[in-house]
Amino acid sequence: MRVASFQFQMQWLATVMDQRAAIDRLQLQIGTGRRILQPSDDPAAAARVVELDSAREAARQYTENGGVVRERLASEDSLLAQAGNLLQRVRERAVQAANATTGADGRQAIAVEMRQSLQSLLAIANSKDARGEYVFAGLRATTQAFVGNGGGAVYAGDDAQRFVRVGADQLIADRDSGEQVFNAIPTGSGLVVARASATNTGTLLLGTRAVVDPVAWDGGSYTVQFVAPDSYEVRDAANAVVQAGTYAAGDSITFRGLSLSLSGVPAAGDTLSAGPSGTQSVFQTIDRLAQALESATPGSAAQAATGNVVGDSLEDLDRALERIGEVRAQVGGRLQAIDQSADLLADQSISLTAEISGLRDVDLTEALSSLSNLLTGLDASQQAYTRLQGLSLFNYLR
Amino acid sequence: MADTFGIGISALQAYQRALATTGQNVANANTPGYSRQRVVLATRPAEFTGAGYVGSGVQIASIERIFDELKATQLNSAATGLARLEAFAAIAQSIGDRVASGSSGLGAGLDRVTSAAEDLATDPTSLPARYVFLNELQGLVNRFHQLSAHLDSMDQAVEAGVRGSTTTINTLARSIADLNAQIAVASSAGNPPNDLLDERARLLNQLSEQVGITTTQETNGAVDVFVGNGQALVIGFDARELTLARSLLDPQQSDVQLGGASVTAQLSGGTLGGLLDARGELIEPARNEIGRLAAALSLRLNEINAQGLDLDGVPGGALLSAPATAARPAADNTGTATAAVTYADSAQLRADEYLLSFDGSNYALRSVATGAPVSLAGSGTAADPFVFDGLEVVVSGGAAAGDRFLIQPFRAAAGDVAVVETDPRRVAAAAALGAVGDNRNALLLAGVASERILEGGAASAVSVNATLIARAGSAAQQAELAMQAQAAIKTDAEAAMAAVSGVNLDEEAANLLRYQQAYQAMAQVIGVADSLFQSLISALRR
Numbered sequence: 001m002r003v004a005s006f007q008f009q010m011q012w013l014a015t016v017m018d019q020r021a022a023i024d025r026l027q028l029q030i031g032t033g034r035r036i037l038q039p040s041d042d043p044a045a046a047a048r049v050v051e052l053d054s055a056r057e058a059a060r061q062y063t064e065n066g067g068v069v070r071e072r073l074a075s076e077d078s079l080l081a082q083a084g085n086l087l088q089r090v091r092e093r094a095v096q097a098a099n100a101t102t103g104a105d106g107r108q109a110i111a112v113e114m115r116q117s118l119q120s121l122l123a124i125a126n127s128k129d130a131r132g133e134y135v136f137a138g139l140r141a142t143t144q145a146f147v148g149n150g151g152g153a154v155y156a157g158d159d160a161q162r163f164v165r166v167g168a169d170q171l172i173a174d175r176d177s178g179e180q181v182f183n184a185i186p187t188g189s190g191l192v193v194a195r196a197s198a199t200n201t202g203t204l205l206l207g208t209r210a211v212v213d214p215v216a217w218d219g220g221s222y223t224v225q226f227v228a229p230d231s232y233e234v235r236d237a238a239n240a241v242v243q244a245g246t247y248a249a250g251d252s253i254t255f256r257g258l259s260l261s262l263s264g265v266p267a268a269g270d271t272l273s274a275g276p277s278g279t280q281s282v283f284q285t286i287d288r289l290a291q292a293l294e295s296a297t298p299g300s301a302a303q304a305a306t307g308n309v310v311g312d313s314l315e316d317l318d319r320a321l322e323r324i325g326e327v328r329a330q331v332g333g334r335l336q337a338i339d340q341s342a343d344l345l346a347d348q349s350i351s352l353t354a355e356i357s358g359l360r361d362v363d364l365t366e367a368l369s370s371l372s373n374l375l376t377g378l379d380a381s382q383q384a385y386t387r388l389q390g391l392s393l394f395n396y397l398r
Numbered sequence: 399m400a401d402t403f404g405i406g407i408s409a410l411q412a413y414q415r416a417l418a419t420t421g422q423n424v425a426n427a428n429t430p431g432y433s434r435q436r437v438v439l440a441t442r443p444a445e446f447t448g449a450g451y452v453g454s455g456v457q458i459a460s461i462e463r464i465f466d467e468l469k470a471t472q473l474n475s476a477a478t479g480l481a482r483l484e485a486f487a488a489i490a491q492s493i494g495d496r497v498a499s500g501s502s503g504l505g506a507g508l509d510r511v512t513s514a515a516e517d518l519a520t521d522p523t524s525l526p527a528r529y530v531f532l533n534e535l536q537g538l539v540n541r542f543h544q545l546s547a548h549l550d551s552m553d554q555a556v557e558a559g560v561r562g563s564t565t566t567i568n569t570l571a572r573s574i575a576d577l578n579a580q581i582a583v584a585s586s587a588g589n590p591p592n593d594l595l596d597e598r599a600r601l602l603n604q605l606s607e608q609v610g611i612t613t614t615q616e617t618n619g620a621v622d623v624f625v626g627n628g629q630a631l632v633i634g635f636d637a638r639e640l641t642l643a644r645s646l647l648d649p650q651q652s653d654v655q656l657g658g659a660s661v662t663a664q665l666s667g668g669t670l671g672g673l674l675d676a677r678g679e680l681i682e683p684a685r686n687e688i689g690r691l692a693a694a695l696s697l698r699l700n701e702i703n704a705q706g707l708d709l710d711g712v713p714g715g716a717l718l719s720a721p722a723t724a725a726r727p728a729a730d731n732t733g734t735a736t737a738a739v740t741y742a743d744s745a746q747l748r749a750d751e752y753l754l755s756f757d758g759s760n761y762a763l764r765s766v767a768t769g770a771p772v773s774l775a776g777s778g779t780a781a782d783p784f785v786f787d788g789l790e791v792v793v794s795g796g797a798a799a800g801d802r803f804l805i806q807p808f809r810a811a812a813g814d815v816a817v818v819e820t821d822p823r824r825v826a827a828a829a830a831l832g833a834v835g836d837n838r839n840a841l842l843l844a845g846v847a848s849e850r851i852l853e854g855g856a857a858s859a860v861s862v863n864a865t866l867i868a869r870a871g872s873a874a875q876q877a878e879l880a881m882q883a884q885a886a887i888k889t890d891a892e893a894a895m896a897a898v899s900g901v902n903l904d905e906e907a908a909n910l911l912r913y914q915q916a917y918q919a920m921a922q923v924i925g926v927a928d929s930l931f932q933s934l935i936s937a938l939r940r
Contacts, residue, residue, distance in 0.1 A: 004900020006428050007893055014889065039498030040491060040878060043871025046498050047864045050505040054860055057509040061516045068520050133523055133835055139828070141523050141835025160830065162837050164520050165844070174520075393907035 012385050019378045026371045035362040045359040052359070056352040058168065059345045066166040066338045066345070069174045073338075076135055076175050077331045083124050083181075084324045090117050090286055091317045097293055098310040104296060107306075111293035118150055118286045125153075125182045125283075136178035145178040151287020155183040167341040172334050176327050184279040185320045188312075192217065194260055194274040196308040202229065202267035203304040206311055209260050209274070216257030221275035224253060226266040264304055282320040289313040401445070401452060406924035408442055408455030413917040415458050420909045423901045431600030433465045433899035435592055463592035466898045470599055471613075473895045474606035476888040478667035481607040483884050485559065485672030486680070487877035489552055493684050494874030496548045498867040504545070504691070505863050507538035508847040515844035518827055519837040523709070528822030531843075535699075535717060536817045542692045546813035549685045556673045556681065557652055563608050563670040564640040564654060570605045571623065571637035574598060578620035579635040585619040610667025626664030629656050646729045647753070647804040651677070680873060683767065686749040687866050689808025690852070692815045693721035694744040695859055698851050699843065703819075706826030706839030714826025714839075717819045721811040725754075725791060726804045733798030739791045739805050745855050746788030751806045754784075754791065758799030766804075 028037055039046035096102055097110045125136050125146050133141035137157030146153040159179035163171035187193045194209040204226070211217045221237045226247065234243040234255045243255045252261040258274055292309035296302060416437045426432040440459035444451035497503060514534035518527045577598040584591035598621065605611055605623065612624045616634060623632035631638055638657055645653040645662075654662045654670070665671050696718035703714035725737035737754065741747065751766040763772045763786060775785045783790040789807055819825065827843075828836035847859045857865070 002897045002900070002902055002905070004427075004896035005903040007896035007900050011889070011893070038491070038495045038874075039867060039871040040494045040874030043494070043498070043868050043875050046871050047868035050498070050503065050867055051860070051864050054505055054509050057513060061513045065516060065520050131521065131524060137835070139830060139833030139836040141833075143832075143834075158830070158833055160833060160836070162522070162835055163841070164837070165516060165841065171841075393904045397907060397911070 008388075012381070015381060016378065016385075019374060019381065023371065023374050023378065026367055026374065029362045030364065030367050030371065033361055033364075036360050042359075049356055049359050052352050052356045056349055056356070059349045059352065062165060062167050062170075063342055063345045063349075065164050066172075066342050069164050069166060069172055070335060070338050072129065072135075072174045073331050073335050075129060077328060077335075079124050079127055079135060080181070080324050080328050080331070083121055084321060084328070086117050086121050086124070087282070087317055087321050087324065090114055090289070091314060091321070094289055094310055094314055094317065098307060098314075104298070107293045107296050111290045114286055114290040114293070115150070118283060118290065121182075121286070122146055122150075122153055122283060125178055135175055136181055138177035138179065146182070146283070151281075151284045151291075153281065153283045155179055155281070159184075166338055167345065170337070170341055172337060172341075176330070181323065181327055182283070182320075183281045185282050185285070185316065185323055186277045187280050187316055187319065188277045189315060190277050190319055190322075192258060192274060193277045193315075194258070194272060195312055196305070197271045197273065198305060200266065200270040200305065200308075201301055202226070202270045203264035203300045204262060204266035204270055204272075205264045205304050205307050206272060207261040207263060209258070209315075211257055212254065212259045213257030218256055219276045220256070221273070222255065222258075224255075224260070224272040224274070226268060226270045228268050229265050232266075267301075280316060282317075285313055285316040285320060289317075401454065402923060402927035402930075405453065405455035406920050406927060408457060409920040410917060410924070412437070412439060412456045412458050413913045413920065415461075416913040417910065417917065419461060420906050420913060424903065424906045424910075427901040427903060427906075431596050431603070432901070433463045433592070433596050433599075434901045436462045436464060438462050460589055461592065463590060463595060464899055465595070465599070466895070469891070469895045469898055470603075473888070473891040474603055474611070476884065476891040477603060478606045478610045478671075480881070480884045480888045481669045482610075482667045482672035482675065483877060483881040485669045486676045487874070487881045489556070489673075489676040490680055490870075490874040490877040492552060493549070493680055494870040496545065497684060497688075497870040503863070503867065504538070504541055504688075505860065505867070507534075507541040508859055508863065510534045511538050512844055512847045515840055515846075518825065519840035519844050522827040522837040522840055523834050525709075525822055528709070528825045528827075531825055532717075532817060532819065532822055538695075539718070539815055539817055542688065542812040542815055545688050546685070549681055549688070550813070552681050553650070553677070556677045559673045560652055560654065560670060561642060563668070563673065564642060567605065567608045567631070567670065568637070568639050570601050570608070571631050571639075574601050574605070574621065574623060575632050575635050575637035577601065578632070582618040582620055582635070606668065608668045609665055609670045625656070626661045626666070629659075629661050629664065631656070644729070647802065648726070648806075649729065682751070683749065684866070684870060685812070686751065686767075686808045687862075687869075689721070689811035690747050690749045691859055691862055691866075692812040693741060693808060694747060694851050695846065696721055696815055697741060697744045698846055698849065702839060702842045702846065703826045705829075706842070707828045707831060707833075707836075708826050709823040709828075709834055711828075711831055711834070712824075714824060715819060717817065717825070719814065719816045719818050721808075722814045723811075724804075724806045724809050726806070728802040728804065731798065731801040731803075733796050733801045735793050735795040735797035735801060735803075737791055737793045737803045737805065739789055739807055741788065741807070742785060742790045743788040744851060745853070747807070747852065748787045749808065750787070751804065751809070752786075754793075754803040754805055756797040756799060756801045761793070 025037070029035060036042050036046055036049070093110045093113060097107050102110070126144055127135050129135050134143065134145045134157065137143050137145040139160045139162060140157045143156050145155065145157045147156045148154050155178050157178050159177045161173040161177060162175065164174050166172050189209065189211070192209065192211055194206060196204060196206045222242070223235045224232055225235060226232045230248065231246050232244065232253060233241050234253070236242050245253065247253065247262070247266070249265050250263055252259050254260075260272065260274065288309060292306050296306045416439070419435050419437050423434050438459040438461070439456050442454045442457045444453050511531075511534045514527070514531040518524075518531045521527045577594055581591055581594050581598065584594060602611070602613065602621070602623070609625050611631070612628070614622045616622060620634045621632070622630065622634065625631050641655045642652045643655055645651040653660050654665060662674060665674060699718055700716040703717045706714050708714050721741070723739045723741070725739040727736060733756070752763055752772060753766055754761060754763050761774060761778060761784070763774050763784070764770060765772055772786050776782045778784045778791065778793040780792050780794070783792045789805070791805060793803075827840035828834060829838035830836050850856060850858050852858070852862050
């Protein structure tokens with residue numbers, strides 16, 4: 001084939017330009033550390049990198065969210081621990097107050113201390129977090145959780161939780177509502193509540209109240225009425241007598257599977273009431289207890305009345321303590337879930353980073369060896385050109 | 399004796415010409431479009447003598463231009479293909495790199511909005527978090543604007559390119575027609591006007607780079623040039639002009655016309671064809687895809703924000719402006735009807751444009767991208783609008799037979815979208831009244847990017863963006879690969895052409911020697927003849 005001289009040069013030039021471009025590109029890859037300089041270099045990988053970047057960004061965000069929720073739960077937990085300690089202290093003092101050796105002055109002192117505890121507890125229930133949100137107001141984060149003083153404190157928040165995403169499909173509540181923690185605490189045993197009437201004139205003291213036969217207990221409201229100090233009738237909500245019997249001090253009265261152990265002697269007309277548990281705020285519980293201690297007057301009947309309130313309150317305080325224990329257990333569970341999620345996210349992040357790097361980054365060893373190959377090739381083609389250029393017949397026409 | 403002189407002189411003249419032609423070849427070794435020339439030597443007519451015919455020397459029959467018409471056509475066709483792909487690939491590359499860029503693309507913007515909404519969900523009462531959310535939303539909107547502006551600049555580049563290319567084509571066509579005339583005159587003398595032919599071949603090659611052409615040769619030496627599906631650009635000595643007019647359907651686009659008739663759809667190949675293809679195959683689909691994403695996102699974000707409550711317990715308003723749609727009557731409509739298009743179901747939206755036409759009694763719709771008919775439900779009235787592909791179209795006023803409407807649901811969506819909510823308190827993070835700490839709506843806002851709101855509930859904004867990136871990236875890659883392949887084809891065609899027509903300096907050097915030796919030999923012949931003649935003269939003088 002004939003080769004036109006001009007064409008020969010142009011083709012050589014094109015070859016060298018191609019080599020130059022390849023070297024330039026490789027140099028850029030090595031300089032930036034990126035294999036994909038433009039998305040069109042590897043469209044599939046570029047699109048995948050965008051998706052992986054997005055996933056990595058989500059993992060970062062979830063980890064950050066988890067950190068925020070962890071802080072919130074930790075601070076809630078410490079508030080709950082303080083509240084638990086306060087309630088425990090109140091309970092101990094209540095036991096002490098019920099003790100016959102504690103005199104009237106002692107009871108007054110205990111009542112004063114209880115009032116202080118009540119204020120402290122209310123302050124805990126109304127605590128704000130670092131961002132100024134009420135911790136226990138549910139979703140009404142800017143509304144003071146409990147409004148009013150002492151036992152009259154009314155819950156103004158709502159019974160709802162805020163859930164924060166700490167994983168792709170994992171929502172975790174970042175706090176608990178005051179309704180659950182302080183406000184709606186079951187009374188009595190949580191199943192049944194029994195109370196001696198405040199207007200009783202005898203020395204009847206209500207001791208253990210227990211459902212001994214859960215099948216027989218129907219959850220109805222009943223009144224035990226002492227028609228005489230040694231005889232009683234149990235009436236249901238419709239005032240029908242469901243059981244009648246005799247009573248001697250220290251006897252237990254059992255009806256519908258509920259057993260009430262009693263001591264002391266009732267006056268005729270004294271009553272006990274029993275029914276399903278209701279709810280009451282922990283503040284009401286302490287307030288009732290303090291009130292009973294404050295209003296204690298000498299006399300065996302009054303002492304029995306105080307004793308009955310202390311007995312009720314101990315039961316109610318136990319429920320409040322149980323509730324705080326339950327919430328703390330939930331908080332602990334959530335903290336654990338966040339830690340697990342954070343571990344998982346960290347793993348994900350590492351593997352995403354590795355995958356992104358694998359798709360996008362240049363293999364330096366390979367790139368450098370390609371570069372040296374290309375440079376050798378360029379050098380060779382330049383040398384070949386100069387030698388071939390010398391081979392013109394015109395050089396011999398002298 | 400006289401014969402020997404005659405032969406010698408004829409040969410000296412012939413070899414002078416041959417040497418001159420060799421010189422011309424060497425001189426033009428680097429001239430683009432030059433075809434090497436060759437003298438064709440022939441014997442002069444012999445004289446009859448009693449002894450028979452006696453040769454009377456040599457003469458130049460013609461100076462031949464070494465040229466292969468077939469190879470030239472192949473080169474032109476390769477040049478047409480390469481120029482088209484060069485124009486196309488430049489735009490594909492530009493769009494691909496912009497759309498798919500990790501840092502400045504939509505993906506990063508969506509991620510940032512999601513993160514800001516997550517922060518808001520973690521801290522719904524925080525004003526800073528709300529500010530950041532609105533700012534990131536603005537950031538995403540800015541990315542839409544930048545992409546849209548980039549596509550607009552591509553559009554302008556296409557417009558400018560089309561204008562430049564048509565001007566070049568018109569100039570070339572006129573020059574070719576002029577050359578046709580000159581060649582016809584020159585050829586009538588009998589010998590080919592080699593340099594004019596070279597010049598015309600060069601112009602035809604240049605024209606091929608602008609647009610795909612076909613040519614036919616006339617008997618008088620003129621060449622007729624056709625574009626598109628046989629629309630004549632040059633006939634004999636006359637050239638016709640390509641003109642630009644606003645498109646009847648879309649005044650933002652120019653329409654290439656030849657003799658008053660639109661040839662935009664027929665033109666192919668060359669820079670002009672590449673630009674027009676890029677407009678229809680790259681820019682418009684990308685604009686529609688991005689516009690659809692902007693529209694679907696703003697509809698969904700507004701919907702979520704409206705169903706929640708802001709920091710003051712008031713239902714949220716629109717976060718983003720309602721996307722703009724367009725349904726334009728064609729400029730040559732004779733009726734007075736107007737059409738309005740609205741979004742009905744963003745999950746059903748398709749990234750396309752539509753042509754609605756009225757034949758006097760019925761409306762028909764077809765997709766601009768595929769040209770395929772789209773079935774229409776409804777009657778087009780406000781009470782019963784046309785419903786198709788998640789859109790509703792209402793036609794009001796009187797349409798005349800032949801009226802057309804171009805429906806562009808997403809043309810302006812990405813460029814016009816704006817954040818209309820400026821008050822961070824108005825971001826609706828809460829779902830329940832009075833619960834300012836509620837984050838349920840904020841969680842929905844955070845989920846918008848990954849919510850399956852498109853493709854009939856099969857694709858999210860994130861996945862649509864990934865598809866967009868993959869598509870734009872592979873369009874760029876394919877265009878680049880096709881361009882490289884075509885460049886190789888063109889190089890081969892050039893080599894094949896040069897192998898025939900190109901000047902080889904070694905060959906010319908050899909010719910130079912050959913003709914020089916022949917010339918010197920003939921000079922000797924004349925010398926011998928002279929000495930013979932001198933011998934005769936001196937013999938007679940004695």
